Amino acid sequence: MLTHADNELLVRTNAGTPMGETLRRYWIPACLSSEVAEPDGPPVRVKLMGEDLVAFRDTSGRVGLIDEFCAHRRTSLWLGRNEECGLRCVYHGWKYDVDGNCVDMMNEPAESKLKADVKLKAYPTVDMGGVIWAYMGPKDKQPAEPRFEWTQVPEDRRGVSKNVQECNWLQALEAGVDTAHVPILHRLLTSDSKRRGGYNPNSEFAKGSAPVVEVDVTDYGYRYAGIRILPGERKFVRTYQYVMPFHQIRPEDMTPYGGPPGRPFISGHMWVPTDDENCMVYNWAYTFDETPLTEWEALETSLGRGPGDLDDNFLNVRNKSNGYMIDREVQKTETFTGIEGVNNQDQAAQEMMGPIVDRSKEFLTASDLAIVQMRRLLIQAVRTVSDGGDPPAIADNYYMARAVDRFIGMEDNWLEVLLPEINP
Ligand code: FES
Ligand SMILES: [Fe+2]
Structure with a gap:
């Protein structure tokens, strides 16, 4: 939980507010x-x-x-x-x-x-x-240009989109660094469901234990891992990167949707405050191999961003005003939420907290470690800027941050094994 004062500090971004002045440094x-x-x-x-x-x-x-x-x-x-x-x-x-x-x-x-x-x-x-x-x-x-790897690959290896989200930027960002919800909120109930997105209940990921979250703070934010022990004593590690102030980088396995096996495919979001009660989500996906993305991949259609999922004002067709078109029958029989599309499921969970969630009423657990750490880094950055200093991640130290998911040996340390891949 946060005090009311710290909550206010984090969520208010107009000019002249401490967080507003910090975000304006990026x-x-x-x-x-x-x-x-x-x-x-x-x-x-x-x-x-x-x-x-x-x-x-x-x-x-x-x-x-x-x-x-x-x-x-x-x-x-x-x-x-x-x-x-x-x-x-x-x-x-x-x-x-x-x-x-x-x-x-x-x-x-x-x-x-x-x-x-x-x-x-x-x-x-x-x-x-x-x-x-x-x-x-x-x-x-003025900081170094935002040369994330996804911004530098040829245009045909990248997809970028945006959509309106009707809540404060921070609660949207918090879901982006929350690995624990992924096989729960986004679960399919049957392995033959054709619903877009979601994790097959028989997938390794969904069958794993609740994750142990480990965070490694860097000079641009942090990299972290959700570590799940799977049946048969196998260790599955899903890594993410958080680049301050609002960038998430995550691995994406597109093979269930026809992507070539083993193809590197990384995606992520940026949550940009519109005002205190709304933000714009930028969605990007790319590969650093030689094959152009298919339209399906570039749009991340499987996640709920295909043709017809967005209106002309970048508002999701499934949105708060229509209850995300939740289908209670589907919720009973096919998907955990009854809402079509992974991103719509996320958005529903985040927006239905209300425009600005009261974090003094939370009850956090160890699986929320990445969220707690992110808030700490943001508060620290605000203090540094208020004291006349520079916040993290304004140099070029995050350009090659990547994310992967992998099986590793039961005795292996994820950071030692995966570092060459996630920060090459
Ligand atoms: S020129 Fe008169 S309002 Fe713009
Ligand atoms: Fe999600």
């Missing part, structure tokens, strides 16, 4: 590159940590992320015309470049110097790995 996913694919294409609205912004790609291909509201009389620049290296407000024609400078005013005489005094808030961006990343912190503290 590159933050603002939108998908595909949303602003075309130079001079339509601008998109972006809300990050309570700030209303608009993203657009200008004529020369640069991506701007600026205040959504025009400096003149504050109408939305989402209505704007994206033309000739700037976004022009449709109300009185003020035009802004990607750095937020006002470069033209249609309601002022041509010789007016007024525009030199007008500048909108603008954040630097990087277009990398199919994501537009923004840096919203102090200018002189």
